[in-house]
Amino acid sequence: MPSDRYIDFANSDMGRRLVKAVGLPTPTRLERWQAGRLRPIEGNLLISSGPLADQVRQFAPRLTDAQYSLDNDVPDAPQWVAGQSPRLKAVVFDASGLHRAEQLVQLRDFFKPVLRELERCARIVILGHAPASLDDPLAASTQQAVEGFSRSLGKELRDGSTVQLLQVATGAEAQLEGALRFFLSPKSAFISGQVLQLELNGNQVQDWSRPLAGRxxxxxxxxxxxxxxxxxxxxxxxxxxxxxxxxxxxxxxxxxxxxxxxxxxxxxxxxxxxxxxxxxxxxxxxxxxxxxxxxxxxxxxxxxxxxxxxxxxxxxxxxxxxxxxxxxxxxxxxxxxxxxxxxxxxxxxxxxxxxxxxxxxxxxxxxxxxxxxxxxxxxxxxxxxxxxxxxxxxxxxxxxxxxxxxxxxxxxxxxxxxxxxxxxxxxxxxxxxxxxxxxxxxxxxxxxxxx
Known part of the structure; x- marks a missing residue:
């Protein structure tokens, strides 16, 4: 496979000092899925509040051994405090409840402290609704604003981190685990700033270690x-x-x-x-x-x-x-x-x-x-x-x-x-x-x- 010599140089001891001195970018070597890995997330997962976030908490123990909440009243999920709690490998933010423009400030309030506490090659997934699925014009406008936010956030992330927006239809909550197993893991290393819609589907993977078995x-x-x-x-x-x-x-x-x-x-x-x-x-x-x-x-x-x-x-x-x-x-x-x-x-x-x-x-x-x-x-x-x-x-x-x-x-x-x-x-x-x-x-x- 062809080698990217600039990444090799920029991540060397001498190269790191030189590219920083002249203001050149330093691309991070991306983490990718390796044989023998057992969990999608090897690190700490922060989950916000919200109805879709509550769905995620139900299967989060299958994604990682360490999940955190912003609240101190979530069972089995200690409260995460910026500057005091461990750094984060994965973040799930539920934006599905944002229906008015003034609520968009929640995006700023949540992510501003989080961005300084991310590990290398961290994964962020924002959950929302497709604007076209909403009858209220103001709610649709607000969810479209969430999309714009997510794409811009992707351009600000550093050290190989990524962000995606999943727009979840009513009844499609059961498909969140499969999507998050992909987008919160190194399998999505070269994907960022994407928006996908999850629709109702009754099929489920039976064995996550061999999800295509028998096909x-x-x-x-x-x-x-x-x-x-x-x-x-x-x-x-x-x-x-x-x-x-x-x-x-x-x-x-x-x-x-x-x-x-x-x-x-x-x-x-x-x-x-x-x-x-x-x-x-x-x-x-x-x-x-x-x-x-x-x-x-x-x-x-x-x-x-x-x-x-x-x-x-x-x-x-x-x-x-x-x-x-x-x-x-x-x-x-x-x-x-x-x-x-x-x-x-x-x-x-x-x-x-x-x-x-x-x-x-x-x-x-x-x-x-x-x-x-x-x-x-x-x-x-x-x-x-x-x-x-x-x-x-x-x-x-x-x-x-x-x-x-x-x-x-x-x-x-x-x-x-x-x-x-x-x-x-x-x-x-x-x-x-x-x-x-x-x-x-x-x-x-x-x-x-x-x-």
Whole structure:
């Protein structure tokens, strides 16, 4: 994996002194999930007051051994006092009760002392409601203000810390544990400033040590890079994996499949009989479909030839659409399945010289949003994951200036790793994550581009 030499230097003894003297940023090496870890949070968790916070307290002992409250009357949760109590690894603030502008000061009053007491790579999650779900215009306005606050807070955090906003629908409280297990843990290391809505969903994970146990997954473009990391992470979480890539990558594909105890299928997803071949290799059906395969053929639009345009749109957009529909129609995709589409922040913001690529990735986002209500009755969720700058062998070949710009133009000041994308896909593949559908999860360190 490519090395970020600036982070190595800035975190050395000499480098730390030098970058501080000249006022350069010092990106923190991010904590990521390691094999053998037992708890999502290894440290102290502070939970605010509020109705959703009360729900969190019920399962908080399964997240960490040490939880605190701002009040002194919460059983099994000692009162946390700034400057006197231990530093915090995770924070949950319930903003669902903020319905008027004058109540927004509670955000300032709560977070101002907390920010000085965070450990390195701390995790903050704010809980609220989707503004569109509220009939009262003033309440909707206030909840929209909470979103603006959360995004700005993410840009002020230091030392690898992150913040997310979860907007919880009435009846969706049971899905908070799965979401917080992800967003309060190192699995969400390269995700910050994101807003997701949790809707009502009856499914629950039965075994948190292997949340995908018994589920069958297909990952396209999985011979190397992000796709290989996704396959590894799904297998780690208990899924049986079918790895798919082009025939030219057969050797790498089969080696990875053997290591993961999965199956390999060398197949061009744009082939006319691709769906039929998949059905033959999936006689027992499919629970998780990850469309990761994709190509780039970059040219400015003035120099874009028809073959470059057509190849990218066919592989990146049309093939996932065709395969998804075919697997739905022939019954291979089972009820309560999870579909994850690999988009890109360039599909949200555009990118010079990539009109074909950004159109294809934006199309995937639109496909997820449009298909979500159609698939809802079958319990199937469909979401897009939009990576930002990820350290791969492909980005290693970028010109130095562009590569450094990509790394630094986010709140965490560095590029992500394929593992970061894979962890997001694995979470969206869980049974309980059906509470999230038709949405885009950016894995970009809160990049300055995009939405």
């Amino acid at each position: 069958r997954a297909l990952v396209t473009g999985s011979a190397r890079g992000i796709g290989a990391s996704i396959a590894e992470t799904l297998a780690r979480d208990g899924a049986q994996v079918l790895l798919l890539d082009v025939p030219q990558a057969r050797a790498e594909l089969e080696a990875l499949a053997a290591r993961l105890g999965g199956q390999a299928l060398a197949l061009d997803i744009s082939a006319q009989d691709a769906a039929e071949q998949l059905r033959e290799h999936l006689p027992e059906g499919l629970d998780i479909l990850v469309h990761n395969a994709g190509i780039t053929r970059d040219k400015t639009l003035a120099n874009m030839t028809p073959d470059l345009w057509d190849a990218v749109l066919d592989i990146n957009l049309q093939a996932p659409q065709r395969l998804t529909q075919a697997l739905l129609d022939n019954g291979t995709l089972r009820s309560d399945a999870r579909i994850v589409l690999m988009a890109s922040i360039s599909g949200l913001a555009g990118n010079r010289g990539q009109t074909n690529y950004t159109a294809s990735k934006a199309g995937l986002i639109g496909y997820a949003r449009a298909m979500a209500p159609i698939l809802k009755d079958r319990g199937i969720s469909i979401n897009a994951v939009a990576p930002g700058f990820i350290e791969t062998h492909m980005t290693e070949k970028m010109p130095f200036a562009l590569r450094e710009a990509g790394r630094r133009m986010n709140s965490l000041g560095q590029g992500g790793l394929p593992q970061d994308v894979a962890e997001a896909v694995a979470w969206l593949s869980q049974s309980g994550s059906g509470a999230v559908s038709g949405q885009v999860l950016r894995v970009c360190g809160q990049s300055v581009i995009g939405a």
